[in-house]
Amino acid sequence: MIGSRQVSAIGLGAMPMSTAGHMPDEAQSIRTIHAALDAGIRLIDTADAYTPSHTDVGHNERLVAKALASWGGDADSVLVSTKGGHVRTPSGGWARDSRPEYLFQACDRSLKALGVESIGLYFHHRPDPEVPYEVAVGAIKDLVQAGKVQAAGISNANPEQMRVALEILGDDLVAVQNEFSPRFRTSEPEIDVADEIDIAFLSWSPLGGMGSASDLGSDHAAFGEIAAAHGVSPQQVCLAWQLARSPRIVPIPGASRPESILDSVQAVDLELTDEELGRLNSGK
Numbered sequence: 084m085i086g087s088r089q090v091s092a093i094g095l096g097a098m099p100m101s102t103a104g105h106m107p108d109e110a111q112s113i114r115t116i117h118a119a120l121d122a123g124i125r126l127i128d129t130a131d132a133y134t135p136s137h138t139d140v141g142h143n144e145r146l147v148a149k150a151l152a153s154w155g156g157d158a159d160s161v162l163v164s165t166k167g168g169h170v171r172t173p174s175g176g177w178a179r180d181s182r183p184e185y186l187f188q189a190c191d192r193s194l195k196a197l198g199v200e201s202i203g204l205y206f207h208h209r210p211d212p213e214v215p216y217e218v219a220v221g222a223i224k225d226l227v228q229a230g231k232v233q234a235a236g237i238s239n240a241n242p243e244q245m246r247v248a249l250e251i252l253g254d255d256l257v258a259v260q261n262e263f264s265p266r267f268r269t270s271e272p273e274i275d276v277a278d279e280i281d282i283a284f285l286s287w288s289p290l291g292g293m294g295s296a297s298d299l300g301s302d303h304a305a306f307g308e309i310a311a312a313h314g315v316s317p318q319q320v321c322l323a324w325q326l327a328r329s330p331r332i333v334p335i336p337g338a339s340r341p342e343s344i345l346d347s348v349q350a351v352d353l354e355l356t357d358e359e360l361g362r363l364n365s366g367k
């Protein structure tokens with residue numbers, strides 16, 4: 084469950100489908116999203132800032148909306164999460180803007196890009212050093228109260244910020260989205276706080292990110308060896324390891340090919356022994 088919604092144990096991260104230098108053509112992206120939905124995935128993660136160029140803000144949101152509209156299943160059963168608070172620079176970089184007036188404008192633009200009257204789950208994308216955190220989160224609360232957002236999330240937040248957000252958002256806070264993977268394990272404290280305050284923890288770049296995901300089994304030998312023993316991919320082992328860490332973890336592996344997400348989704352059925360989990364936890 085994420086808030087009042089039943090979602091799949093694994094979500095689809097849509098970012099690779101709008102990343103310059105990586106993105107496939109639109110037909111392949113739509114096939115990838117349809118493959119995920121047909122396989123039972125009911126959470127798609129996007130953001131206004133997932134775009135190949137700063138001139139095309141909302142590219143990924145529009146792609147997700149187009150794929151949902153052309154899917155044969157029940158689109159209302161799918162939770163689409165999006166985010167506001169990052170802006171893309173002309174050089175392809177990422178800047179931050181958490182001023183309430185900007186977040187309100189960004190949310191309106193996301194509503195339009197997604198073609199909905201309210202957003203199922205809206206994340207504050209990343210703390211902005213220029214704006215007090217409680218002011219940024221207060222803007223998200225305003226969006227919930229205005230009915231533009233059904234449930235709220237925070238991303239790239241530390242334990243203290245999670246508690247500030249809980250204080251402001253109360254039951255409207257349903258998720259935190261932070262990086263967590265074999266190569267980035269320092270989110271353990273945030274996973275513990277998510278467990279304590281009973282919100283979902285969406286792990287971003289759960290396979291190590293677009294540039295490293297394919298090397299997971301060689302970069303992290305334990306994952307490769309345990310995968311070989313089970314006859315599955317190291318990526319499946321990685322996702323199963325995360326699912327076993329906490330019932331609140333919802334990994335959102337990115338994909339730009341149907342094959343990737345169809346392999347990843349099988350992690351839901353992969354059971355690892357305590358011994359294997361101990362080895363993966365120790366990283367050796």
Ligand SMILES: NC(=O)c1ccc[n+]([C@@H]2O[C@H](COP(=O)([O-])OP(=O)(O)OC[C@H]3O[C@@H](n4cnc5c(N)ncnc54)[C@H](OP(=O)(O)O)[C@@H]3O)[C@@H](O)[C@H]2O)c1
Nearest residue numbers: 096098287288289290291292296318336337338339340343
């Ligand atoms: N909140 C934040 O600040 C933040 C930051 C970064 C990302 N995110 C979210 O997290 C999502 C995931 O992160 P990510 O996309 O950066 O990295 P990732 O999920 O660690 O890796 C994505 C790459 O893994 C490959 N892949 C996926 N499943 C695979 C499998 N079973 N076997 C082999 N390769 C596989 C995909 O390849 P193909 O492309 O070839 O299919 C994809 O390019 C993003 O899409 C985005 O929604 C959020």
